[in-house]
Amino acid sequence: MTATNRRIQRALVSVYDKTGIEGLADAFIKAGTEVVSTGSTAERLSELGVNVTEVQTVTGFPESLGGRVKTLDPHIHAGILADMTNPTQAEELKSLGIKSFDMVIVNLYPFADTVRSGADEADIIEKIDIGGPSMIRGAAKNSASVAVITDPEDYALAAQRVADGSGFSLQERRWLASKAFATTAAYDATIFEWTGSHWTEPQSISASDKVGSESTTQNTETKQSQQQDRNIAMFPPHLTHTWDYSHGLRYGENPHQQASLYVDALDQTGFAHAQQLGGKPMSYNNYVDADAAWRAVWDFAPQIAVAVCKHNNPCGLAIGKDVVQAHLKAHACDPMSAYGGVIAANSTVTLEMAQNVRPIFTEVIVAPDYEPEALELLKAHKKNLRILKVAQSPHTDVQFRQIDGGILVQSIDKIDAPGDNPDQWKLVSGETAEADTLSDLVFAWRAIRCVKSNAVLLAHNQATVGIGMGQVNRVDSCHLAVERANTLANGENRACGSVAASDAFFPFADGAEALIDAGVKAIVQPGGSIRDQEVIDVAQKHGITMYLTGTRHFFH
Missing domain, CATH: 3.40.50.1380 (Methylglyoxal synthase-like domain)
Known part of the structure; x- marks a missing residue:
């Protein structure tokens, strides 16, 4: 005492x-x-x-x-x-x-x-x-x-x-x-x-004169203008939120880092609350990669989609008539990188899909459900595979990112901007895309959302065939996408006849030229560069179909 x-x-x-x-x-x-x-x-x-x-x-x-x-x-x-x-x-x-x-x-x-x-x-x-x-x-x-x-x-x-x-x-x-x-x-x-979220500002207040009398100071007017321009529900004067401690993780991104999982106090349906049906405990990197894959497949709902992700990037993404076909197509994009990756499906995992997954070393598989026979096979033959069941599709609207001394807040990037609708695309070169080509362009454009910038993606038959991601210049991403398309498929030239999507504009014509030289037949990109016309001229010179969306999907 x-x-x-x-x-x-x-x-x-x-x-x-x-x-x-x-x-x-x-x-x-x-x-x-x-x-x-x-x-x-x-x-x-x-x-x-x-x-x-x-x-x-x-x-x-x-x-x-x-x-x-x-x-x-x-x-x-x-x-x-x-x-x-x-x-x-x-x-x-x-x-x-x-x-x-x-x-x-x-x-x-x-x-x-x-x-x-x-x-x-x-x-x-x-x-x-x-x-x-x-x-x-x-x-x-x-x-x-x-x-x-x-x-x-x-x-x-x-x-x-x-x-x-x-x-x-x-x-x-x-x-x-x-x-x-x-x-x-x-x-x-x-x-x-x-x-x-439930007691939001009523119109009777938002429509009133918040500035006050004419004698209001300039500082007050500026502050008031900023408040009126922002979404108060999303960006309140004080950012207060709470997460509850769930459990500790073995370590963070690297063994010398400590890590734990916290969960939203009011939300028990998100990915953080995934039900683990088998395998080793989840790691920090498992959560990051699996969450990215989970978001990616739901960009295509209600179509059946499968994503194979590694280090927070897709190494294969496809839609299919069923989950088996979607998985085979996604895996075929980059079988080498799929080793030790994460598989996500937005449809029930069937026994046939589980049989195809069995010989592939996979860290995590996540889906809304599993056929009993599929779950039994995975648990019996892949003891370490982390098997996650998440009943609800992603529904988070706000994203937080910490920086030293503060935090950045933004709305989640979704496929919901005006330029994400192909009816709003502007044809600037070549002929109007035929139905199959347009379908692949739409797929490629939706898929590019989940690829780290600078991102360029090649697609064919509703599946990725080459992905260039995370490069510090766009022409390197173009060359990488072509190289991966043509070196990961037993010598097949998959770039030829594919379509391409770019998450942001081409700052120079060289990126588009690299794609066209590889045999890409159509390109979809946001546009907005001061050199747009140079890029368009290259496409027109080769008779390549090119659409501008007016929407960008950077992912840092």
């Missing part, structure tokens, strides 16, 4: 989740601790043999408004907030006839659980805890005198310190207070996440 340890002689206990409360009850009985408690918590402690004083006995006021008001009373909060190391406050509390608390044990109404359950708005609102956070914050503020327990994992420690009479030192109380503030911060952030 230290000079700052304070024995737990009087405790306030109010918990919604009563798991583990038995150990605390035994300690209270052993130490003769005076216990004040609320409603159902008082009932449970009494059942366990604790001599409990109900809150309403202390306040002299009954629980009211359907339980909304229980502990919001000076007789409770003065007892929590009085700094008993301060003689003046200790004397004042005594003069008021109020007794201090040495420990406050509180856990909160399950707001996130209620939202996830699909409850209606009225039930969700009732699970916004008011008294609980107030008691926690008061006790945490007054850590000079009070030990606050919010984490059930700390119940055993609290019970030990009550039973042996040692209490907690000041340093320990400060640590518990910090955990308590984290609890209330995460709780409020979760509430804001829900209210921010």
Whole structure:
């Protein structure tokens, strides 16, 4: 013990989740601790043999408004907030006839659980805890005198310190207070996440004059203009969000890096909540690659698609009449790089597909479901294969990326811009594409979204045949796409007769020339370069069909 340890002689206990409360009850009985408690918590402690004083006995006021008001009373909060190391406050509390608390044990109404359950708005609102956070914050503020327990994992420690009479030192109380503030911060952030998406700004406010009088300063006008130009729901004044710790990972991208998975408090359907049906535990890189592959295949829904990804890039992507055909076509793009890759399908994995996957060394396979025979085969013959089942397609709308000292926020890049509609494409060279060629161009354009920039992709028969990705100039990406198309297929010249997509404009004509020289018959690209006409002239010279989309799909 230290000079700052304070024995737990009087405790306030109010918990919604009563798991583990038995150990605390035994300690209270052993130490003769005076216990004040609320409603159902008082009932449970009494059942366990604790001599409990109900809150309403202390306040002299009954629980009211359907339980909304229980502990919001000076007789409770003065007892929590009085700094008993301060003689003046200790004397004042005594003069008021109020007794201090040495420990406050509180856990909160399950707001996130209620939202996830699909409850209606009225039930969700009732699970916004008011008294609980107030008691926690008061006790945490007054850590000079009070030990606050919010984490059930700390119940055993609290019970030990009550039973042996040692209490907690000041340093320990400060640590518990910090955990308590984290609890209330995460709780409020979760509430804001829900209210921010459900209680949006009404038109009656957004249509009003927010600038004010003519005397408003220029700075205020500028600030107001910026606020009006932005999507407040997506870019609020304060970015508050919370993720809950799920589990630790063996390491991060490299063995010397530490890593863990956190999950959205209100979302149990996203990829982070994938059900693992077999194989080794997921790694950091597994999650990154599998998430990229999962997003890629859903760009083609409702068509059946399969992606094979490696290092957050596709090494094969295809659509087919069934999942078996789609997988075979995707794998054929780059069988060498598929080794140790990730396979994603937006359709149920069949036994036949599983048989085709069996001889391929694969780190992860992810799909919405598996035929029982397919799952049995994969689990029996590929012990290390991580088999993931994700019931829902990707639905995240906002993307975060940390930089030193800040965070970047943007809407997720999807195939939903005006230029993603082939009806909006502008034909600038050659003949209008025939149906099969146009179909391949549309496929290539959708596929380019998931390729790291600079990206150039060759496609034929609704499948990738060559991908150039991640190069620092576009002409290198063009040469790489052609090279991979022609060197990974047993000498077959797959570039000839294929179509090409570029995720951004050609800054010079050399990239387009490289594709045309390789036999590409049609190209789709955003346009927008100051040298667009030079690129178009090259296409026209060779009679190549070229479309401009006006939309870009960079992926950094």
